[in-house]
Amino acid sequence: MAEGASKQLGRGLVQVFTGDGKGKTSAALGVVLRALGHGLRVYLVFFMKGDYPYGEGKILSQLPNIEVASFGERGSFTDPNNVKPEERKQAKQALAAARQAMLSGKYELVVLDEVNVAVFCRLVSVDEVIRLIEDKPPDVELILTGRNADSKLVKAADLVTEMVKIKHPYNEGVAARRGIDY
């Protein structure tokens, strides 16, 4: 199945989902679901989320052909001007894990969730992520998510979508809801 799946994918692209609107991680998860449905193999790494207790983590672990890894300290606010060594270490581990998965030949889709934010917060350098993109095997698809995507990443990507917030109830005092928003 893996060989067939790889043939199905053909040329793998680099996709970026960015912007301040909803749906960046959700869109990546939707592509993951679609890819799994076609028998593609998926590696999904979460940056800056720590021990991932979210709803999608539970359900993804029930599906075949996917490996999920999570790094970072959940709930800790990262100040770009005052990065803790542990935050930087976790992000570097996440990037190394993504690189290893991308080069392993085991996956047709590798998702780096919130890597754009990790770059913005200087946990990893943009040039390290650019090198990842440059080293991408042709038959692997990469998806990078997170707001504030660096202009170098936008330039290096094949497909960039900005999620724009047109209207958001959290501005009107509605709190994030478990099961829908996280």
Place this chain on the structure above:
Amino acid sequence: MAEGASKQLGRGLVQVFTGDGKGKTSAALGVVLRALGHGLRVYLVFFMKGDYPYGEGKILSQLPNIEVASFGERGSFTDPNNVKPEERKQAKQALAAARQAMLSGKYELVVLDEVNVAVFCRLVSVDEVIRLIEDKPPDVELILTGRNADSKLVKAADLVTEMVKIKHPYNEGVAARRGIDY
């Protein structure tokens, strides 16, 4: 589990994913995955897609607590100025199915995929969709996807996100890829 799940959701909102960029249906699918992971019950209806053979349909059918329905003639291009009676009939059935699911008490999340396009193509009237929104039980979340969301729907929704195409390789001759794009 259903009762607890319903309590988790609390106030259900009306979300719209629109715009010409990628990720509208994918984002809805990502929210579906998250909701299922938390034990919420999901009804997902596809407008204008016919017998749904896509990757996500296969994998979704393996998950618990979700019902998927699909209406419309797949691959048929709908001309807003020359709608076929069968296209209108299918879209009306899709909307009726969504309404029934929304009012049944069986689901905490109801997704109407591509309903915005069905309105744009005048397969269903915007006022029918507005009535659906007005009749929404408080503990049900509605997600409407598709480009060209009617301004009345944007006004009626709680949360609206526009997917904006910043860069797209299909403009450069790359065809849609099975397993990733559909």
